[in-house]
Amino acid sequence: MKPAPFDLTTARDAAEAAALTGDGSPEARIVAGGQSLGPMLNLRLARPAHLVDISRAADLRAVTDEGDRLLYGAAVTHAEIEDGAVPDATGGWLREIAGRIAYRAVRNRGTLGGSLVHADPAADWVVTLTALGAEAVVADPAGAVRVEPLATFIAGPFATTLRRGEILTGVRIAKRGPQARWGYWKFTRKVGEFAKASAAVLIDDRTGEVRLVAGAIERPPILLPDAGAVLSGTLSAEEALRRALPDRPARTLALHAVALREAIDIAAGRPHRGAA
Numbered sequence: 001m002k003p004a005p006f007d008l009t010t011a012r013d014a015a016e017a018a019a020l021t022g023d024g025s026p027e028a029r030i031v032a033g034g035q036s037l038g039p040m041l042n043l044r045l046a047r048p049a050h051l052v053d054i055s056r057a058a059d060l061r062a063v064t065d066e067g068d069r070l071l072y073g074a075a076v077t078h079a080e081i082e083d084g085a086v087p088d089a090t091g092g093w094l095r096e097i098a099g100r101i102a103y104r105a106v107r108n109r110g111t112l113g114g115s116l117v118h119a120d121p122a123a124d125w126v127v128t129l130t131a132l133g134a135e136a137v138v139a140d141p142a143g144a145v146r147v148e149p150l151a152t153f154i155a156g157p158f159a160t161t162l163r164r165g166e167i168l169t170g171v172r173i174a175k176r177g178p179q180a181r182w183g184y185w186k187f188t189r190k191v192g193e194f195a196k197a198s199a200a201v202l203i204d205d206r207t208g209e210v211r212l213v214a215g216a217i218e219r220p221p222i223l224l225p226d227a228g229a230v231l232s233g234t235l236s237a238e239e240a241l242r243r244a245l246p247d248r249p250a251r252t253l254a255l256h257a258v259a260l261r262e263a264i265d266i267a268a269g270r271p272h273r274g275a276a
């Protein structure tokens with residue numbers, strides 16, 4: 001199927017993009033890499049009358065050093081992170097994650113911001129950046145900026161807290177030093193597929209942060225309580241997941257428990273068994 005007709009404007013910067021989409025019209029929509037929106041247009045699940053292309057907006061394509069954090073413009077592509085064309089706040093983890101998203105053709109165009117706003121519960125950035133404690137930076141058409149932890153910005157499956165007229169301008173990620181360890185494991189039936197189950201782990205001995213995140217659970221990634229108990233082995237991955245998701249039958253959580261154990265093993269530096 002072909003998309004319904006639309007106008008296309010290329011925004012030069014974030015302010016112009018916000019002004020063009022923030023005129024109160026529900027008909028206007030941002031397009032970044034088009035890798036998720038494109039299929040929705042083709043299937044006519046989305047019918048915006050006006051698309052605002054941000055893929056060439058200079059400020060949304062930049063990475064800014066803020067001292068102890070890096071601010072990634074929303075239109076930075078997966079491929080730029082994979083290739084090391086932009087700095088990696090984590091000393092390598094972001095590159096590794098980017099390189100395992102879909103196929104290179106998708107990564108060439110798909111963006112960090114597009115992935116987060118699309119908010120597919122199984123998407124790699126949605127899960128891993130929640131574990132890293134990243135923040136969404138959001139602007140409204142009047143130029144007001146708000147910052148929100150990704151853990152709450154992703155409000156539901158395919159839903160965020162973005163209000164009409166707001167755009168995601170960037171993602172703020174804390175720099176991690178040598179005392180930070182992390183692991184990510186996802187199960188896919190074949191390369192390039194979305195995860196059927198995933199888990200991400202951050203252990204930062206410098207800041208004391210410990211985060212265990214379960215992803216691909218048809219809802220926003222869940223930060224597991226009792227992370228310390230799971231890491232020390234006094235609480236099993238299965239039981240932690242059962243407590244966090246009591247409405248799910250245990251058998252549907254089995255693969256997620258595998259993902260969690262594998263991600264913990266990777267974070268601990270132990271050899272892991274066949275990550276996807």
Ligand SMILES: Cc1cc2nc3c(=O)[nH]c(=O)nc-3n(C[C@H](O)[C@H](O)[C@H](O)COP(=O)(O)OP(=O)(O)OC[C@H]3O[C@@H](n4cnc5c(N)ncnc54)[C@H](O)[C@@H]3O)c2cc1C
Nearest residue numbers: 030032033034035036037102110111114115117123124168
């Ligand atoms: C075949 C295929 C396989 C894939 N596999 C994976 C996978 O394994 N893992 C994975 O994580 N992802 C996967 N993806 C998704 C991919 O990562 C996309 O790049 C991503 O979901 C969307 O990014 P985009 O830049 O293309 O966004 P777009 O498609 O341009 O936009 C997506 C949505 O976000 C909105 N939007 C975009 N940017 C902004 C912004 N800055 N502010 C406000 N709204 C905005 C758009 O209006 C739209 O609603 C796959 C995609 C395809 C086509």
